[in-house]
Amino acid sequence: MALADTEIESLETELQEINVSFENSSAVDILAWAGGRFGDKLIITSSFQDCVLIDLAVKALDKARIVFLDTGFHFPETIAYMHRIEKLYDIKVEVVDSGLPDDVSPCGSPDCCHKRKVLPLLKVLETGEGWVTGIKRSDTKERESSPIISYDAAKKVVKINPIATWSDQDVQNYEDNWNLPRHPLTFVGYRSIGCAPTTRPTEEWESPRDGRWPGMGKTECGLHI
Numbered sequence: 001m002a003l004a005d006t007e008i009e010s011l012e013t014e015l016q017e018i019n020v021s022f023e024n025s026s027a028v029d030i031l032a033w034a035g036g037r038f039g040d041k042l043i044i045t046s047s048f049q050d051c052v053l054i055d056l057a058v059k060a061l062d063k064a065r066i067v068f069l070d071t072g073f074h075f076p077e078t079i080a081y082m083h084r085i086e087k088l089y090d091i092k093v094e095v096v097d098s099g100l101p102d103d104v105s106p107c108g109s110p111d112c113c114h115k116r117k118v119l120p121l122l123k124v125l126e127t128g129e130g131w132v133t134g135i136k137r138s139d140t141k142e143r144e145s146s147p148i149i150s151y152d153a154a155k156k157v158v159k160i161n162p163i164a165t166w167s168d169q170d171v172q173n174y175e176d177n178w179n180l181p182r183h184p185l186t187f188v189g190y191r192s193i194g195c196a197p198t199t200r201p202t203e204e205w206e207s208p209r210d211g212r213w214p215g216m217g218k219t220e221c222g223l224h225i
């Protein structure tokens with residue numbers, strides 16, 4: 001969404017006020033607001049490590065654009081789980097890839113996340129005005145101060161994090177309460193699931209995100225931070 005500087009300023013002021021009011025709102029209410037505000041310009045991205053965000057979106061929205069960024073290096077279990085969720089909710093996920101062959105900027109190379117995740121996301125977001133993500137403040141130190149709603153100046157969209165205030169336990173409770181299907185790798189110790197070559201299972205005493213990019217000194221792929 002191309003906005004003049006003055007429009008961005010007034011949008012940011014508006015969103016700061018809404019952000020305060022959303023601190024005590026339910027995720028469904030936040031999503032319903034986003035649907036009302038952005039309509040078919042609302043884009044939801046999911047990594048399909050679980051289906052909580054999809055379940056919330058289906059409850060809150062008449063229709064939603066759900067996007068999966070396919071790096072080419074995901075676990076086959078993730079792709080199978082995504083198709084299972086499509087069937088369960090009768091939705092069609094937009095699978096977006098970089099178009100790169102596996103041997104160009106492969107997993108672990110310095111620019112892989114940027115080329116296989118960030119650039120395809122930016123292209124998708126050019127077609128939207130609101131971007132819904134599943135990030136939580138409890139995920140990592142870097143995400144601790146994530147607002148529920150804000151203007152993302154780099155991506156030129158309003159970013160909405162409806163479960164920003166949730167803990168991992170809240171996610172589990174929601175899955176239990178609604179009897180949601182789990183990603184199969186969660187049964188063998190994977191608690192944060194990204195690309196296969198850079199994800200490992202974690203012990204109970206570790207943070208789930210410790211299983212991402214182990215030994216690489218990296219905590220984010222660049223989509224959010």
Ligand code: SF4
Nearest residue numbers: 073107108112113195
């Ligand atoms: S984790 Fe990043 S570096 Fe590895 S394949 Fe996925 S996008 Fe590429």
